[in-house]
Amino acid sequence: xxxxxxxxxxxxxxxxxxxxxxxxxxxxxxxxxxxxxxxxxxxxxxxxxxxxxxxxxxxxxxxxxxxxxxxxxxxxxxxxxxxxxxxxxxxxxxxxxxxxxxxxxxxxxxxxxxxxxxxxxxxxxxxxxxxxxxxxxxxxxxxxxxxxxxxxxxxxxxxxxxxxxxxxxxxxxxxxxxxxxxxxxxxxxxxxxxxxxxxxxxxxxxxxxxxxxxxxxxxxxxxxxxxxxxxxxxxxxxxxxxxxxxxxxxxxxxxxxxxxxxxxxxxxxxxxxxxxxxxxxxxxxxxxxxxxxxxxxxxxxxxxxxxxxxxxxxxxxxxxxxxxxxxxxxxxxxxxxxxxxxxx
Amino acid sequence: xxxxxxxxxxxxxxxxxxxxxxxxxxxxxxxxxxxxxxxxxxxxxxxxxxxxxxxxxxxxxxxxxxxxxxxxxxxxxxxxxxxxxxxxxxxxxxxxxxxxxxxxxxxxxxxxxxxxxxxxxxxxxxxxxxxxxxxxxxxxxxxxxxxxxxxxxxxxxxxxxxxxxxxxxxxxxxxxxxxxxxxxxxxxxxxxxxxxxxxxxxxxxxxxxxxxxxxxxxxxxxxxxxxxxxxxxxxxxxxxxxxxxx
Ligand SMILES: Nc1ncnc2c1ncn2[C@@H]1O[C@H](COP(=O)(O)OP(=O)(O)O)[C@@H](O)[C@H]1O
Ligand SMILES: [Mg+2]
Numbered sequence: 001x002x003x004x005x006x007x008x009x010x011x012x013x014x015x016x017x018x019x020x021x022x023x024x025x026x027x028x029x030x031x032x033x034x035x036x037x038x039x040x041x042x043x044x045x046x047x048x049x050x051x052x053x054x055x056x057x058x059x060x061x062x063x064x065x066x067x068x069x070x071x072x073x074x075x076x077x078x079x080x081x082x083x084x085x086x087x088x089x090x091x092x093x094x095x096x097x098x099x100x101x102x103x104x105x106x107x108x109x110x111x112x113x114x115x116x117x118x119x120x121x122x123x124x125x126x127x128x129x130x131x132x133x134x135x136x137x138x139x140x141x142x143x144x145x146x147x148x149x150x151x152x153x154x155x156x157x158x159x160x161x162x163x164x165x166x167x168x169x170x171x172x173x174x175x176x177x178x179x180x181x182x183x184x185x186x187x188x189x190x191x192x193x194x195x196x197x198x199x200x201x202x203x204x205x206x207x208x209x210x211x212x213x214x215x216x217x218x219x220x221x222x223x224x225x226x227x228x229x230x231x232x233x234x235x236x237x238x239x240x241x242x243x244x245x246x247x248x249x250x251x252x253x254x255x256x257x258x259x260x261x262x263x264x265x266x267x268x269x270x271x272x273x274x275x276x277x278x279x280x281x282x283x284x285x286x287x288x289x290x291x292x293x294x295x296x297x298x299x300x301x302x303x304x305x306x307x308x309x310x311x312x313x314x315x316x317x318x319x320x321x322x323x324x325x326x327x328x329x330x331x332x333x334x335x336x337x338x339x340x341x342x343x344x
Numbered sequence: 345x346x347x348x349x350x351x352x353x354x355x356x357x358x359x360x361x362x363x364x365x366x367x368x369x370x371x372x373x374x375x376x377x378x379x380x381x382x383x384x385x386x387x388x389x390x391x392x393x394x395x396x397x398x399x400x401x402x403x404x405x406x407x408x409x410x411x412x413x414x415x416x417x418x419x420x421x422x423x424x425x426x427x428x429x430x431x432x433x434x435x436x437x438x439x440x441x442x443x444x445x446x447x448x449x450x451x452x453x454x455x456x457x458x459x460x461x462x463x464x465x466x467x468x469x470x471x472x473x474x475x476x477x478x479x480x481x482x483x484x485x486x487x488x489x490x491x492x493x494x495x496x497x498x499x500x501x502x503x504x505x506x507x508x509x510x511x512x513x514x515x516x517x518x519x520x521x522x523x524x525x526x527x528x529x530x531x532x533x534x535x536x537x538x539x540x541x542x543x544x545x546x547x548x549x550x551x552x553x554x555x556x557x558x559x560x561x562x563x564x565x566x567x568x569x570x571x572x573x574x575x576x577x578x579x580x581x582x583x584x585x586x587x588x589x590x
Contacts, residue, residue: 206461208450215436215447222434226448227419285438 024330025278025294028323032298036305048308052185059190060255062300064089066193066293067248068264068271069278070200071241073292076275077204078237079217079284080137080144084151085245085271088129089264091159092249096122097168097259100175115174119250126246127239129155134235148238152268159261168259179254189251196247201289203240213237217284270299273320277327281335298323347410349374349543350395350426350512355404357390357567364390366567367404372512372543377534379558380547383587386564388547392514395545396428397421408512427505428514431521433497437490441482442467444489445474445504474503478536495526495533502533506542513537514545519553531557551580563587 020027033049040048048054068085075082100118103109109117129151136147181188204210212233216223223230245264253259278295280287302319348371357365365387372378380388393399395406397415406413408424415421418428435444443450446467453463468485475482480499484491489500498518505513515534519527527550534557537544548554554561555575563570563586570586 202459202461206455206459208452208462211439211443211450211462212448214438215443218436218438219434221432222436222444222447225418225430225434227422228448285436 022279022291024327025291025298028277028298028327029294029301032301032305036301036309039309043309048305054304054308056182056185056187056190058297058300058304059193060187061304062296063187063189063193064248064252064264065267065270065274065299066296067196067244067251068267069274069292069296070196070289071244072271073200073275073278073280073287073289074204074210074213074237075144075241076272076280076282077217077284077287078213078234080234080237081148081272081282082133082238082241083145083148083268084129084133084155085241086264086266086268087152087155087159087261088126088242088245089249089252089267090261091129091155091162092122092126092246093252093259093263094159094163094168094249094261095125095259096250097170097253098162100170100172100253101168104172111172111174115172115178115254118170118172118175118253119178119247122250122253123243123246126242126249130239130242131235133242134238137238138231138234156261163259163261167261168253170253170257170259172257175254176257177254179251179256189255192247192251196244197289197293200244204289209233209236214285217286219285270296270320273324274299276331277323279327279331281331348372348407349376349409351407351410352391352395353405353407355391355394355401355406357387357394357399357402363567365394365401368564368567368569369404370562370569370572372545374511374543375538375541376559377538377544377546377557379554379561380545380564381551381554381561381583381587382564382570385566386587387567388564389516390567391564392428392516392545392547395421395512396426396514422508422510425509425511426514427508427510427512428516429498429501429505429518431517433501435489435497435500438488440468440471440486441475441489441500441503442469442471442485444500445471445507447504470507471503474507475499477506477540478503478533493526494522495529498522498526498530499533502537506537506540510542512543512545514547516547517549518546519548519550527553551583554583555580565589 036048040046068089072082072085096118099121100114103114103117104111133148133151136142137144178188183191204213212223212228216230216233220230249263252263274295275287275292276282277298278287278291280291299320303316306316306319307313350372352368352370355365355368368391370378380391382388390399394401397418397420400414413424436447451463451466452460455461471485472482478499480496489497502513519530522530531553534544534546546557558575561573561575561583563583565587573583
């Protein structure tokens with residue numbers, strides 16, 4: 001028998017280089033922080049990162065796009081895309097505001113229970129777009145881009161209709177506390193986001209569901225032949241993305257004391273950008289939660305930092321755009337240099 | 345030992361008016377490699393699909409270890425120890441060897457005594473042990489299978505089958521997409537399977553490969569069994585004549 005071991009060794013440097021490439025979002029983050037710190041020190045003589053208020057603001061800023069991006073990470077790893085998360089968030093924001101009000105006015109619930117009713121309703125209503133997306137994509141084999149684009153329109157219309165064309169104010173002290181309160185200086189929104197991050201990391205890296213999401217994104221055939229129920233898997237992935245958006249919507253109502261149909265409109269692109277900057281490929285099969293967290297922080301630091309150093313806010317679009325393009329270029333060269341088969 | 349592992353008796357399969365298989369019989373013993381030869385459209389793929397649960401035969405009987413079998417799906421065939429390795433291999437390129445072996449049936453352990461997590465150590469150990477049985481030594485068990493060469497990826501697909509105790513391995517054109525050195529390694533893998541007592545059905549267009557590994561050669565022509573030969577008692581010319589007729 002011929003031993004096959006001879007060419008099993010990887011080319012030297014592969015491991016190190018791919019590790020660096022995997023950490024690129026964190027490198028971006030460090031570079032950005034150094035940049036803003038230097039600017040703040042030299043131009044204004046103040047600190048950027050040393051300022052607790054700045055850190056809290058960046059954290060709060062990052063929460064909603066991060067929540068959307070966490071669900072989007074699973075979708076993108078499965079080689080799909082969810083364009084509807086922004087308006088699912090808006091729908092959830094409007095519904096949670098209405099339900100928190102209704103709990104107090106019609107059911108006579110105390111503020112704490114009204115708030116809970118609002119949050120649970122916001123997350124629950126997100127099941128509808130999530131399940132419909134999953135059903136369209138898994139059962140009817142509609143391409144994710146098209147199916148979720150349809151849902152983008154439907155959720156948008158539904159959100160504006162339920163809101164009656166306006167924002168829906170909520171006055172509930174508990175809800176406002178969730179959206180703006182702090183525990184030991186840490187915004188509650190950030191604590192909630194951190195808990196969701198841990199759960200998502202666990203689901204993606206430690207469960208069969210996560211493992212099957214990776215396999216499905218790399219090869220549908222491999223997943224099917226391994227006996228994985230890919231229809232059920234797809235349903236779960238889009239449901240998870242919608243639930244994340246639903247939670248983001250409910251928290252929005254707390255933060256702004258009002259639900260708005262357009263709450264998540266600008267966040268759809270941020271969510272996709274965060275996942276891509278975090279190292280996922282839009283072709284599917286790669287990505288992870290730590291990368292997505294870094295990607296969301298990169299975007300939040302750019303947006304907040306540019307306001308902080310007082311340049312025209314429109315620069316943020318250019319800066320985020322440049323970071324996305326650099327990320328994709330790094331991903332492609334990584335694929336070419338390291339990811340390809342070791343041919344003989 | 346005289347009882348064949350797999351026994352195909354008088355199997356026919358029709359697609360509308362097309363007689364894809366007509367009254368085909370063949371046996372496969374443990375530790376034996378049977379090559380299926382035949383021109384395009386001869387019925388080779390249809391025959392193995394009838395065995396692996398993709399199609400149901402219209403007539404005839406297939407026995408595994410003496411018991412008649414009739415599978416509703418490839419999954420059922422796999423559960424009974426009949427694995428097919430397709431040309432495309434169907435590997436998840438982004439996952440490790442262990443993760444591919446266990447895809448769809450991942451083992452779990454409890455972290456901190458309560459939290460169920462994937463047992464990656466068990467998967468890596470199983471991967472190493474299985475690859476060692478195929479004479480393929482990997483040191484980087486966490487590397488994605490995309491990092492390996494064509495022949496090594498064949499070994500991973502075969503390893504997945506033998507880890508789950510496949511008794512019958514069906515390989516449809518396993519060497520077709522490979523360069524010559526890699527083809528040799530796949531033939532070595534087939535010999536390793538034979539040594540371990542597996543039954544192998546090996547489809548190939550390459551007579552050199554067939555003569556190198558087969559214990560018997562079954563030739564199909566237009567859905568009919570044109571002949572069965574032992575390599576030592578035949579020649580390439582005779583096999584070709586059986587394949588094309590006349
Ligand atoms: N699913 C199918 N539907 C209709 N005809 C088929 C189907 N599969 C195979 N055939 C026909 O059956 C015959 C045998 O095909 P196949 O088993 O693929 O041959 P081989 O693998 O030897 O090239 C061919 O005439 C082919 O066209
Ligand atoms: Mg064929």
